[in-house]
Amino acid sequence: MPCMKDAERITTWTCMISRLSTLFVGREMGRLGFGPGQFFLLTALFGEEGLSQDELSRRVGVDKSNTSRALAKLEEYRLIRRQSDPHNHRVKKVYLEPGALKIRKEFKKIQNRWNEELLSGFSEAEKRVLLSAVKKMADNAEAVLCEEQPQELVSTESGRKSA
Numbered sequence: 055m056p057c058m059k060d061a062e063r064i065t066t067w068t069c070m071i072s073r074l075s076t077l078f079v080g081r082e083m084g085r086l087g088f089g090p091g092q093f094f095l096l097t098a099l100f101g102e103e104g105l106s107q108d109e110l111s112r113r114v115g116v117d118k119s120n121t122s123r124a125l126a127k128l129e130e131y132r133l134i135r136r137q138s139d140p141h142n143h144r145v146k147k148v149y150l151e152p153g154a155l156k157i158r159k160e161f162k163k164i165q166n167r168w169n170e171e172l173l174s175g176f177s178e179a180e181k182r183v184l185l186s187a188v189k190k191m192a193d194n195a196e197a198v199l200c201e202e203q204p205q206e207l208v209s210t211e212s213g214r215k216s217a
Contacts, residue, residue, distance in 0.1 A: 082164045091124045
């Protein structure tokens, strides 16, 4: 538990939730033979196929080299394929393979279970208020980072999917 001074900072709690979420996802994905990085990439692709590797990196918030390594693993597992964009051969687009669609239900179960655990004890009204507040915080954080590195992040409208 954070010390009293830190307990008043929202960043203390968002970092803790982020770390615990990664641990939970890592544990659950480990049972399927994957890691948390691959989980987040597949989740993004389940939301929208045919994204470029660069776009995936921006949406997931991971650097390009880590994205490339994680995608290589997913290719090895025959869950995705990378194809050159017909309009720009330097750009690789990423598509799901049938194997990924077979495990999609399990992904949703993991997401839903963690969502339920995090929101345990909240009323429906509290859940709506919290979701709205967290989305606003994400928009604020993204705006700060976009000012510093405008090419590194994708806008909320096109990049963030609700879980």
